[in-house]
Amino acid sequence: MCAYRQFAAVYDRLMEDMPYPDWLRFARECWERYGMPKTVVDLGCGTGSIAIPLARSGFHVFGIDLSADMLTIGQSKWDESPRQAIRSNAGSIRWLQQNMRDWELPEQVDTVISFCDCINYLIEEEDVEAAFRATYGGLKPGGVFLFDVHAPVTLKRYAEEQPFVLDERDVAYIWTCELDRERLEIEHRLTIFARDGKQDMRFNRIEEVHVQRAYEPVWIRGALARAGFTKVEAFADFKLELPDNKSERLFFAAVK
Template identity: 80%
Template sequence: MRAYRQFATVYDRLMEDMPYSDWLRFARECWDRYGIPQTVVDLGCGTGSLAIPLARSGFQVFGIDLSADMLSIGRSKWDESPQQAIRSSAGAIRWLQQDMCSWELPEQVDAVISFCDCINYLTEEDYVEAAFRATYEGLKPGGVFLFDVHPPRTLQRYADEQPFVLDDRDIAYIWTSDLDSERVEIEHHLTIFVRESDEGPSHYNRFEEIHVQRAYQPKWIREALARAGFGRVESFADFRLAAPDDRSERLFFAAVK
């Protein structure tokens, strides 16, 4: 549950190919199914790559993240948005530095999302259960919690396919992974090189990051959601409203209070 530090400054550059539009589409399809919200919490919002387009669409969004650096970048992106001219007809974002295991707002909200495998960063069962309880308490009756996770097979695939390398002109990285098969917990080691300037001799700043994720069995996740109080839980896979199977790379859950 560590906060990103220097990584925040290059996060958007490294994540630019992530399927943000697919997450947004999936959320809208689920909201068509469970009820269109007005207020939405983006739990583990990072730099706001989902929170900002949701607010532009008219939702009242609360972006919650543990990292002050991530939130600062998200706030700057929102403040500098070219949507300023139509801001009066758009929604709004309130940025909050909170732990996803104990987050709270003065009032309950209609929906909570937590995408981009945020739950996998909770590496103890107690942490996951705490996050589910906090989310249940933060939702209005009938509110829906949408989130995705990497299943065990995806972490195994990362371990099998590593190392990963990126070598662009302005940024590069070497990414290796170590898997603890018993805990189904993977430790990602990233050595990142960022070009300091396009002018003059090439000079790169180097820094290192370690990120740890743990995968949980789908049955345990459903049981943990039920223990938190959620009465209706459905699971899907790979950005579609279709049941998961043994080949699914990313699992989605919809839990209704």
């Protein structure tokens, strides 16, 4: 999985239009269905855009990510949260630098989430299976694993619609994609120009390469079953509705 390095510094700016409220709503709807947790692992937490709202709502969250830079930014955002905006029954966050393929905690948790297509960054089947096994081991009996992935059709659409361009006052990028259709693996190449400070008109150039792979839903179900999960349900596009061949973002709920 990508360590992000320089990208961490502009990550939140580029991701500010991502549907974080929809992920949070989807998680709560699932928890109403499977059981409301107290302890949550956010696997691939990035800069905490989901972990922090959960903690502010009273959950005890473990934010796990491979990138130390992302975790540092997440910690800063949490530290700078307005104290008056945080409820008296607020939970907590513990930030941990670990690989999602073999993450572990001293105690098992009630639920694990992994949103924003983190699983797609595992580009070998054995890595996905390892992450599923680690997650199964980290959950309490009856705990639920919620995650989403880009469907194969989404990566194909990226390849067909690229290049993508952003041109704003403080940041710009050129984003191209190349798809290996046999492996359903896509390489994203980004050239980002980010302004160096609010008053400085100089721009830093950041080069990033991100590789993702899509997996067929039937294979994902099988991998979850091999990891030990006994009940698996699939949904689509932030709704508790069955996916079809037009669904772009697939969601899974796997119960231990």
